[in-house]
Amino acid sequence: MRSRLPLLAGGLAAAAVLATGSSALAAPPGGGGLMPQQQLTVTLTLAGADEGGLAAYATAVSTPGSPAFGKHLTRAELRQRFGAPQSRVDGIVSWAKRSGFSVDKLDATGTRLTVTGSARALGAQFATGFTTRDTPSGKGLRTATATPAVPRAIAADVVAVTGLTERAAQPMSVRATASPKASKAAAGPNAPGNYCSTYWGEWVLPGVPAKYPAAQTSNAGCGINGAQLRGIYGLAPADTGAGQTVVITGAFDGGNAVADANKAFARNGVAPLAAGQLTIKKYIPGDGSDHGCNVGNWLAEQALDIQSVHTIAPAAKIVYAAAPDCTKLEETIAAVLADESINASIITNSWSYAHEKLGAEHLASTNSLLARATILGSGTYFSSGDYGDQTAVGQPAPTPVFPASSPWTTAVGGTTTGVSKTNSVVFSTGWESSANTVQNGQWVKRNPYFVWGAGGGTSTQFDQPTWQQGVAPAGGRSVPDVAGLADPNTGLYIGYSVNGQYREESTGGTSLAAPIIASLVAIAQARAGGEPVGLLAPVLYAKLAAGTPVTNDLTHQAAGILTPGLPSGERGVFLLDVDTTPQALHTTAGYDQVTGLGSPNAAFLSEITK
Numbered sequence: 001m002r003s004r005l006p007l008l009a010g011g012l013a014a015a016a017v018l019a020t021g022s023s024a025l026a027a028p029p030g031g032g033g034l035m036p037q038q039q040l041t042v043t044l045t046l047a048g049a050d051e052g053g054l055a056a057y058a059t060a061v062s063t064p065g066s067p068a069f070g071k072h073l074t075r076a077e078l079r080q081r082f083g084a085p086q087s088r089v090d091g092i093v094s095w096a097k098r099s100g101f102s103v104d105k106l107d108a109t110g111t112r113l114t115v116t117g118s119a120r121a122l123g124a125q126f127a128t129g130f131t132t133r134d135t136p137s138g139k140g141l142r143t144a145t146a147t148p149a150v151p152r153a154i155a156a157d158v159v160a161v162t163g164l165t166e167r168a169a170q171p172m173s174v175r176a177t178a179s180p181k182a183s184k185a186a187a188g189p190n191a192p193g194n195y196c197s198t199y200w201g202e203w204v205l206p207g208v209p210a211k212y213p214a215a216q217t218s219n220a221g222c223g224i225n226g227a228q229l230r231g232i233y234g235l236a237p238a239d240t241g242a243g244q245t246v247v248i249t250g251a252f253d254g255g256n257a258v259a260d261a262n263k264a265f266a267r268n269g270v271a272p273l274a275a276g277q278l279t280i281k282k283y284i285p286g287d288g289s290d291h292g293c294n295v296g297n298w299l300a301e302q303a304l305d306i307q308s309v310h311t312i313a314p315a316a317k318i319v320y321a322a323a324p325d326c327t328k329l330e331e332t333i334a335a336v337l338a339d340e341s342i343n344a345s346i347i348t349n350s351w352s353y354a355h356e357k358l359g360a361e362h363l364a365s366t367n368s369l370l371a372r373a374t375i376l377g378s379g380t381y382f383s384s385g386d387y388g389d390q391t392a393v394g395q396p397a398p399t400p401v402f403p404a405s406s407p408w409t410t411a412v413g414g415t416t417t418g419v420s421k422t423n424s425v426v427f428s429t430g431w432e433s434s435a436n437t438v439q440n441g442q443w444v445k446r447n448p449y450f451v452w453g454a455g456g457g458t459s460t461q462f463d464q465p466t467w468q469q470g471v472a473p474a475g476g477r478s479v480p481d482v483a484g485l486a487d488p489n490t491g492l493y494i495g496y497s498v499n500g501q502y503r504e505e506s507t508g509g510t511s512l513a514a515p516i517i518a519s520l521v522a523i524a525q526a527r528a529g530g531e532p533v534g535l536l537a538p539v540l541y542a543k544l545a546a547g548t549p550v551t552n553d554l555t556h557q558a559a560g561i562l563t564p565g566l567p568s569g570e571r572g573v574f575l576l577d578v579d580t581t582p583q584a585l586h587t588t589a590g591y592d593q594v595t596g597l598g599s600p601n602a603a604f605l606s607e608i609t610k
């Protein structure tokens with residue numbers, strides 16, 4: 001196992017992969033599957049004027065009790081203090097033009113420079129060829145056939161080169177396990193009983209073994225409404241997030257976000273979006289291809305994010321920053337940070353890569369961007385994943401997902417939460433679900449037993465931040481920090497369109513949890529007159545250490561959810577054990593790698609800004 005990177009993965013960390021090479025070292029022109037003249041755009045992350053001091057300042061500005069705590073810099077101040085010196089920029093630009101590349105302007109952080117050139121020219125300069133590959137997230141993705149080598153002329157000035165290999169991110173949303181669409185009321189009194197519950201325990205399928213007491217068993221949910229979601233977090237009518245902006249990053253835009261949302265809000269008892277309340281931003285032009293990304297899943301993600309934010313913070317403005325495809329999410333965050341027309345103090349990101357083994361150049365580039373976001377006072381929130389410790393989806397050992405494992409973001413895990421008829425919490429525990437079937441009158445574990453659950457674990461790539469030490473398990477950066485509602489079978493009712501077809505369903509995943517936490521921060525900032533929280537995670541741990549925890553510690557709760565289907569497409573009668581998994585992740589008293597420090601409590605809204 002490789003050694004972990006320091007809190008800021010740059011400089012020497014990146015050099016382990018981006019070894020100095022020679023611009024005369026050519027690779028096969030264009031590589032397999034790419035035409036030599038095909039135009040490619042890559043991003044050079046340049047070393048800043050004080051790269052060594054960047055992590056120190058990002059730590060200080062986000063650590064309660066530090067003299068610099070909360071003293072966020074403006075974009076101009078960030079460029080001046082931590083941007084690349086002009087001489088360095090000029091040298092890189094001169095090299096790029098000599099190499100036949102066109103050069104875009106430097107971004108707002110003063111460190112990211114994009115260059116465009118042919119596959120032949122880029123392959124020659126970075127000593128690699130190109131081929132294409134298919135992944136579960138995308139088809140025909142460009143891949144460098146060799147570890148890129150930075151030309152000697154610029155090696156000392158470049159922290160990372162990204163874009164030679166395309167990385168496809170996945171949306172972290174999942175649909176309820178084939179829960180029926182009709183509620184008990186809609187089905188009528190003589191229906192057979194295999195329909196969804198509009199609140200926990202409304203209906204329990206008769207004639208099946210009773211593994212749990214009646215109060216701890218329910219048919220899968222139809223999808224909770226606005227009052228139920230707000231009831232989970234104890235929100236008052238005055239808690240609207242007025243004056244705040246929540247930025248959402250995602251891929252694609254279906255063009256129906258407002259109409260679909262308002263249709264779902266009408267069912268959910270939520271006020272519609274006001275004119276101009278939602279803004280769609282498209283910073284990066286597409287090339288006409290979806291790059292093999294699952295567009296339908298991303299459109300469901302767009303709807304889930306927008307509809308959950310508006311439900312929690314109905315007066316907040318929403319900016320949906322749409323990447324042209326699922327390989328341009330990091331670039332989209334950079335564009336958000338550069339956009340002076342919006343308040344980007346809250347950026348929620350319901351997507352991830354399936355592991356941390358992305359190459360040091362990608363880790364360094366993203367980590368550098370998130371550290372600079374921290375200095376700007378932009379709090380970022382990343383979903384912890386939907387497949388537990390990732391061993392169920394092909395990872396050889398338990399691993400957290402990235403960017404949630406970055407020390408410069410707040411990682412959001414997930415809960416299974418039952419809501420009563422009066423919108424109160426019946427129980428809440430970590431989201432880790434496993435399936436049973438009936439054999440000989442008894443519930444028997446299926447093989448595989450695990451269905452899905454919130455991601456988490458210990459990073460093998462990043463050192464543990466000081467604010468986690470003594471609370472999280474020893475080792476690297478631990479994921480997650482906090483948790484929100486995620487189980488799709490107790491999830492949110494949403495509506496969205498794909499190919500002109502409108503559909504409705506109960507949806508969850510840590511894609512739901514991340515915008516919930518971000519929206520609660522918007523309410524807290526509104527209560528405090530708009531003062532940005534910035535990087536939330538250190539605040540959570542500091543409040544716990546000071547004896548004012550702003551989260552409710554969640555522990556294991558024994559409960560079961562009856563459902564007529566599984567994600568595999570199987571139909572029948574199944575019982576999902578709540579918070580039970582054969583994997584490495586478990587919900588325990590104190591910090592755990594399913595829910596982190598727990599779920600926001602009443603003090604969260606008033607204390608995180610102090």
